[in-house]
Amino acid sequence: MAGNKRILMTVYNRLLKAIGPRNWWPAETAQEVIFGAILTQNTSWQNVEQALSALKKKRKLSFRAVRDMDRQELAEIIRPARFLNQKARALQEFADHFGKRYRFSIKKMKAREMEPLRDELLGLYRIGPETADSILLYALDKPVFVIDAYTRRIFSRHGMLSEERTYDDFQHLFMEALPPDVGLYNEYHALLVHVGNRFCKPKPQCDRCPLKGLRHT
């Protein structure tokens, strides 16, 4: 575990020095983070931005507004984010729950403990571990490490865990070794997304990558 901590912190420090802080999540409010976390499933961030800006333009970027909307109308607005019917339903089911349980208050939601809150989110339509953890970390300031495909690829290529291991296995690797620090988890995940997006592609571009030379399998 001490070895894992050393490697994970070496990776973090190297990335932070080479890339700089990413200032995540790219959103103006906690509610906007949640919209983004739901809309970004299986699509590019560019598409999500278009959907968010369409919602903003129609003054519908709030869960109270979304709860009261006609689902077809909502689906049309978020069309750029793809899988519109499923995502419209996911947004409305989240909105319904958020309204009933927390009266649309992020503050009230934040006040709930992380574990039961995570279970609660995982019980909602189309909210899987990555989406739930993105909401917990970036909208609600809970210390949970978000795992995504880039994280799996980078750390499997560096011999930490095989890419086929479960979401929980990867999360355990980080959360066992690192302190429960919201700022650290926030920045670390954002830096890994940058590396995955720019360098650690299906065909890795190690020569340009800040992690070049780090232990490989």
Ligand code: SF4
């Ligand atoms: S691109 Fe190469 S050096 Fe960079 S994270 Fe991927 S495998 Fe490592």
